[in-house]
Amino acid sequence: MPLSSTLPAEADIRTALAGVNDPEIRKPITDLGMVESVAVHPDGVVEVAVLLTVAGCPMRDTLTNDVTAAVAKLAGVTGVRVNFGVMSDAQRKNLQTTLRGGQTAEPVIPFAQPGSLTRVYAVASGKGGVGKSSVTVNLAAALAARGLSVGVLDADIYGFSIPRMLGVEGRPTQVEQMIMPPQSHGVKVISIGMFTPGNTAVVWRGPMLHRALQQFLADVFWGDLDVLLMDLPPGTGDIAISVAQLVPGAEILVVTTPQQAAAEVAERAGSIALQTHQRLVGVVENMSWLELPNGERMDVFGSGGGEAVSAALSRTLGAQVPLLGQIPLDPRVREGGDSGIPLVLSDPDAAAAKALSGVADKLAVRQRGLAGMSLGLTPAARR
Structure with missing residues (x-):
């Protein structure tokens, strides 16, 4: 049994707990009001009471270990010893207000605000x-591996x-009304597939699609993202129009194959930028060729489509x-998609x-800008 003089002070314990982040929100549990109490027993055992945001939180074991x-x-x-409780309704509302920067009004789309530093790419x-x-x-995986904060919205x-x-x-x-997105490979992800049972089909008309996209953008707690990638459905339908309305600053990244027929359709998808006044960041040509064992290239889907679209x-x-x-x-790109481990990893x-990482490099070097950033300058006093 340690002497009382060697027992840790509660302040030191709380300082240590400040280094523990909530696994979903990625902020210190002390800042989120999750540490209800700390008790130090004479035998040196420390008891910490932690409040979970919801009962049955899937990250309970992670929090215990951390x-x-x-x-x-x-x-x-x-x-x-770590004991768990659950936040009251009032505490959850306070947490929601804290995460929204003190705002209690209806949620807004952070990426559409003038001071947003997040680069949004609509693929x-x-x-x-x-x-x-x-x-x-x-x-997304390649950008996250470079240390950027990345989100993917499955639109x-x-x-x-x-x-x-x-x-x-x-x-x-x-x-409350805020959704915490799961993470994988350092990427925050949201998709309607997380809300549907099994492999159920989604049968919605345009207004419901718009509302779902709006909720994914406004109600999800994305945090301070460097990059948000939005995986759009093919064509120039409801979602493409909604993206232009909800996030007018989103830049379009067009994906095509070398096939001329596919390139012509991709060109139409990119030309929507004329009507929506969005910027086209560039074109990616996928499935460009198949490299044979002898080193030769087979143009399975033709050639020149990407250059033609560009x-x-x-x-x-x-x-x-x-x-x-x-x-x-x-084929390993497909295998990675089935296994959940992208080829770049x-x-x-x-x-x-390497080709995909090269595209990520070009997207990553684009700076966020200085808007909203603290420059660490102190105004000089007048003399």
Whole structure:
């Protein structure tokens, strides 16, 4: 039994707990009001009462391990007991207000605000089957691996596939009217597939699609994202129009294959920027070629589609729309989508992974700007 003089002070314990982040919100549990009480017993056992946002929180074990590890490092601690309670309605409302920066009004779309620093890329295609979702998840994983804070919004309500392709198994946690998105490979993810039982089809008309997209943008607690990737459904329908209305600053990234027929459709998808006044960040040509064992390239889907789309959109918009990359055809991209581990993570040296990482590099170097950032300057006093 340690002497009383060697027992840790409550202030030291709370300082240690400040280094423990909530697994879903990614903020210190002390800042979120989750630490209800701390007790130090004469035998050196520290008892910490933690308030969960909801009963049956799936991250209970993670919190137990993290709190125990943080407190056990302090001198004089012989053991740690973590007890859990659940926040009251009032406490959850306070938490919601805290996460929204003190605002109690109706939620707004943070990415549509003038001071937003998040780069939003709407990944579009003219038709399905060009690998748009595969490109999206690999770009997200590659950007997150560079240390950026990344989110993916699966805006393909009818054909959602992002949760499987990123290996997301958990479901969102709701705190009052705020939704905490699950994370995988360092990427925050939200999809209608997380709210439907089994493999149930979504049968909605346009207004419901718009409302779902609005909720995903406003009600989900994304935190301070560097990049938000939105995986759009093929074509220029309701969702593409809603994105332009809800997040007018979103930039369009067009995905096509080398096939001329696909390129023509992709060109139409990109030209929507003329009507919505959005910026086209560039074109990605997927499934560009298949590299044979002898080193030769087989143009399975033809060639030149990406360059054709880039040139046509540049002429149409009167501004350069670059071809950001050509992604070789690789069965491992499909395998990664089925297993939930993107190719850029499972085999970063593969030719397709390097090409995808090259596109991510071009997107990552674009600066967030200085709007809203603290420059650490102190005004000089007048003399």
